[in-house]
Amino acid sequence: MALPKRILKETERLLADPAPGISATPHEDNLRYFDVIIAGPNQSPFEGGMFRLELFLPEDYPMAAPKVRFLTKIYHPNIDKLGRICLDILKDKWSPALQIRTVLLSIQALLSAPNPEDPLANDVAQHWKEDEKEAINTARSWTIQYASQ
Secondary structure, rough: OOOOHHHHHHHHHHHHOOOOOOOHHHHHHHHEEEEEEEEEOOOOOOOOEEEEEEOOOOOOOOOOHHHHHHOOOOOEEEEEEOEOOOOOHOOOOOOOOOOHHHHHHHHHHHHHOOOOOOOOOOHHHHHHHHHHHHHHHHHHHHHHHHHOO
């Protein structure tokens, strides 16, 4: 089955002009499925980590948001133990004007600015609110343990 032109164009751009700190490579056998690596942003508890994610474009993309989840374990209030991500543009704020690149940049930004006020992992968010310094130390140690190459 042929892919829509839009997916082909977005894929070409991702490969030819990758966003800094992000790589997204489509699977040869399924061009709607991408292996993604996001480098932990500088000045964040995730700095130095390389986080593996999977991104899948549903049949109705771009009318529906891509499905994205972390495969690398991460200690973050907006990412749960299954790797699901609490991000408005992956849910109710999705717009067909957005692209794969925008989604990945937004996830990278979420790593720079965890939001414990809109959690997916309630225990992590609680830790972040009660003792941010300790939560950041836990996030750093998880990054070293699970996301170091």
